[in-house]
C-alpha cells in the first residue's frame with residue numbers, strides 16, 4: 001500500500017534494504033577513490049522524505065552519511081542527485097539534509113541536488129547530462145510500484161564507464177497486476193520488451209521464476225550489465241515481497257554487493273535469499289555455506305580445474321562469496337576418500353590452501 005502521508009513507518013524489509021545500501025556505499029566510495037576518479041555520481045531516483053516516522057534515516061541520509069563517515073576523506077567531486085516527485089516529501093528531505101549539515105558541515109566536494117516535483121523518468125537524463133561519461137554512477141531505484149522505471153532508464157544509467165543500479169523490484173505487486181488490461185504499456189516499459197505477456201499464462205511458481213528471470217535477462221541484454229544478481233526478500237509468511245536486483249559491469253562491485261548481502265542481520269522475520277538452482281535457496285544468514293559443496297561438485301564433477309576458475313564461478317554464478325569456497329575445498333580434500341585432489345600447485349603449498357594457479361581434480 002502506498003502511504004499518503006509525508007512520512008510513514010519503517011518496515012522490517014526496508015530496514016534490511018537500508019542496511020545493504022549502507023554497507024555497499026561504505027565500500028563503494030573508497031573503491032572509486034582508489035581508482036582515482038575525479039568525479040562520482042549517486043542518483044537516488046525515488047528518494048522519499050529522508051526520514052521515517054520513528055526518526056530512522058531514509059536512503060538519501062544513509063547515502064550522505066556513508067560519504068561523511070569515510071575514515072579517509074574522499075577527494076573526488078561527488079554529486080548526489082535526489083529525485084522526489086512529491087513536493088511535500090522533497091521539502092522534508094531538504095529539511096533533513098539541512099539538519100544533517102548543521103551538525104556535520106558539508107564538505108566542499110560534496111554537491112547535493114534535490115530534484116522536486118518531477119519524476120525519475122523525466123529527471124535522470126538531465127541530471128546525468130552534466131557529468132562526464134567516465135564518471136562512475138551508482139543509482140538506487142526504489143519506487144512504490146513498477147511505473148516510471150523503464151528499462152531504457154536502466155540502460156542510460158549503466159551506459160557509463162562504471163554504471164551500477166540497485167533496483168527494488170516490487171515482485172508481489174508486479175505479479176498481482178501483470179494481467180491487468182490497463183497496464184500493458186507500463187509493463188512493456190518496465191521490461192523493455194513484450195515477452196512478459198507469455199508469463200501471464202504460466203502456473204504460479206513458473207510465473208514467479210519467469211518474471212524474475214526475464215527482468216534479469218533484460219538488465220543484461222538491454223541495459224548492458226555484465227553481472228546481474230537478485231536477492232529475494234521474503235516476509236514472515238514466506239511470501240516474496242520484492243527482489244533487489246543489482247546490475248553492474250564490475251566484478252569488484254559484485255563482490256562488494258555480496259559482502260553487503262551476507263552481512264545483513266536477518267533477525268526480525270524477514271529473510272534474504274538467492275538461488276543458483278531455483279530449488280535450492282541460499283539464505284544469507286551469516287555463515288551457512290553448506291550448499292556450496294553440492295554446487296561445486298555438480299559444476300566441476302570429473303574435471304581438472306584451476307582454482308581461479310572456481311573462484312570466478314563462485315563469485316559470478318552463485319550466491320556465495322570469494323571468501324567461502326576455499327574452506328569448502330579444504331573439507332573436500334581432507335575427507336576419506338577425498339572429494340578433490342590437487343593435481344598441480346606452487347612448490348611448498350600447504351595442504352588445505354589453494355593459491356592462485358592451483359589445479360584441482362573433482363572426483
Ligand SMILES: C[S@@+](CC[C@H](N)C(=O)[O-])C[C@H]1O[C@@H](n2cnc3c(N)ncnc32)[C@H](O)[C@@H]1O
Pocket residue numbers: 045046047048049050057058059060083084085086089118119120121142143144147148
Ligand atoms: C519507496 S519510497 C522511497 C523510499 C526511499 N528510497 C528510502 O529508502 O528511504 C518511494 C518514493 O518515491 C516517490 N515517487 C513516486 N513516484 C515517483 C517518481 N515517478 N519519481 C520520483 N519519485 C517518485 C514517492 O513520493 C516516495 O517518496
